[in-house]
């Protein structure tokens with residue numbers, strides 16, 4: 283039986299692929315992405331992950347049982363304890379410290395995406411919030427798998443391979459699988475066909491905002 287995520291993905295396929303097969307991703311995989319684009323993206327992604335941690339914390343608040351609270355906490359810890367280390371490590375290599383990163387101004391695309399997710403979660407229930415989070419958690423897992431064997435070339439090849447290793451690795455893949463299974467369990471409890479169009483709209487909008495985030499990185503190198 284297919285997952286709820288697979289249904290959302292299939293019903294928004296063109297937008298989904300604009301995100302997961304974006305020119306930024308292709309450039310990262312072959313190494314042609316200008317390093318300036320990657321640096322801008324990664325610094326903004328650090329700020330993005332701070333807001334996404336808050337969204338996972340909101341999922342703890344929205345949960346009505348301990349098991350869901352623990353799932354949300356595991357997602358939160360995966361960001362704060364693991365994923366952000368990648369950003370801190372790569373940025374340190376460019377002479378940008380954690381404190382400096384935190385003080386950077388948020389780009390409009392960072393604000394638009396993160397506040398959309400937080401607002402969707404605040405106004406809705408746990409399922410609304412999970413659907414808004416899904417393109418983030420599950421899209422990068424797909425990108426990692428799609429580019430498992432990519433061999434970026436050029437001056438930034440090592441950083442790009444580092445990034446791909448993070449998202450194709452068993453740690454992140456496990457986080458993504460756990461998230462998808464968790465969303466399935468929530469959908470079993472809360473999903474009705476009457477709700478589906480609004481949930482699909484949330485998923486599609488978040489996927490569009492992901493593509494805008496890549497574009498922000500590319501535009502910085504023009």
Ligand SMILES: Cc1ncc(CN)c(N)n1
Nearest residue numbers: 327330417418419422495
């Ligand atoms: C914008 C964005 N989307 C998704 C991820 C993967 N958690 C991320 N780090 N940044």
